[in-house]
Amino acid sequence: MPASPSTARAINDRLALRLLQEEGPLTAGQLKQLTGLSRPTVADLVERLTEAGLIAVVGESGEQRRGPNARLYGIVADRAYLAALDVRTEGVTVVVADLLGAELARASVPITDDAGTGPAVEQAVSLVERAAKEAGADRLHTVAIGAPGLIDPATGELRDSTGLPEWHRRLAAALGERLTARVLVENETNLAALAEQRDGAARDRDTFVLLWLGLGTGAAVVLDGTLRRGASGGTGEIGFLPVPGTATLPSASDCEGGFHSLGSAAAIESLAIAHDLTAAPTTAEPRAATLVRAAAEAASSRTPAAGSGTAPFGAPTGEADTSASSVRPRADAHPAPGARPAADAPARFLDALADRLAIGAASVVAVLDPGCVVLGGEIGQAGGDVLAARIEARLAALSPLPTEVRPSALGGPAVLRGALLMARDAAQDELFAPPPR
Template structure:
């Protein structure tokens, strides 16, 4: 990251920078919670980045950024309420209500990886290694366990399966998860596989930075 910051600081003046991080961002401070900080990150580093780059810098959870991309151009386009289940190296989720990714009071909304089951934590059950050794029916059963709490509480109407596993298993996994949710869920819920081409986290970060630059120029709506 040091090289990227140096290159950005040496280039043309920046209007806004958005950074995706695999951790919890405190909405009160805009910085990562100390308990989830990445190796090499430290309290106050966000302020140093803003000073070094001489512009506005925001941090956002990477899954929330991917959900923003899904809402703008992917499987959730035209749907303002949905849950995105991120299935990659582990499991996470993003909650989008009214077209806005929700952070929660402390930034931890959607952190389903901490949920437990008799077989272990949801995060451990949906790692790439675990996914590789189970069949698609068992994978769907685990994905249902991850999605059900949000469906039962929020009634989003749509669950999007994203991340590398969601992309690779596509509509086949989505169909099985929809069937698995139909029995226990109190409300009908559609399940779709991701439709974002390229890196959804980068696309969500670009969209966020463009919105920041626009608001700075024209004022927030």
């Protein structure tokens, strides 16, 4: 059954808007060429979209740069303003952007553990209001929040989770009331996966798993281009995965004893200390990420023996100078008789870390067969190709399913980027939707 004239117009309009979003400003002739539509049809849609305030003439193109055929049409970026929030237990970061996703303002505020629920919510909401004012946004259309914890698939709200502050759950409602904006909430790891799929390490994959390595551990699952959340919104709660190598088992209310005990930031710091490593602290990233980054730089600066860095489960690596890296053995370290030299400590640390992370990754691979695992978060990005290669080799030894392992291209900021993409998509879907019949 052929589409009605109104449906056909709506389809053509959305096609043109998507092209303008992806390609930037275009002339009517370029729209005709890219859409395959007739000249009169393109002229009609340009007129409709201009009258609706969605597109406008933004310049001219061509050698003579004059006349109707030279007009460049672009999306009206200030038709709507967006906000993206990365909510952590220690604070909030917000970005305000226009309809095309161009960043206009960014701000952060720390929120201490002893802050009450009401004051914490007020700090976060005030931060968003100040950022919007700085960006010149008189009203926010859509706000997207990335937060730790589970999202209820029925309500779209953050579920009550043990260990997370109450202000996390109150924030979305408070923002909606104060800003009269549409407010969306999504799990932080899911948003990181969205960002890696659009702009990062998984751009060429429609099926992959993102293994989040930050303060805690988590996973996001994308199958056939679709993010999978599960029946209760808990897909990817890998921190609760029972694994060998822990002193106890996790419980329904505590992930200690699960994979979290092997792959969290605190566990990785302890592992580095056990290998007598230290590194200069930095405010740019968590300390665990600094240690992993320094170890990876030291390991990559060496001349490895054949098979070094990819042998499974702690096989020895070649020796070389590590002076190029900021990682160094602890000053109070006293190697045991017959122990490998301190210069080899970064490689041994990375081998031990890869052993741990491969255990959790292998469980995910065995169930989902994603073909690709992205090491996300600040720690996954810090390990780079050096850590990814070690984990990939261990997965090859543990599983018959071929799996590529890639480091994150975006790291911790992927959460904020994913939230902005989510807000932009939601706003554009609403604004670009055809009028009701």
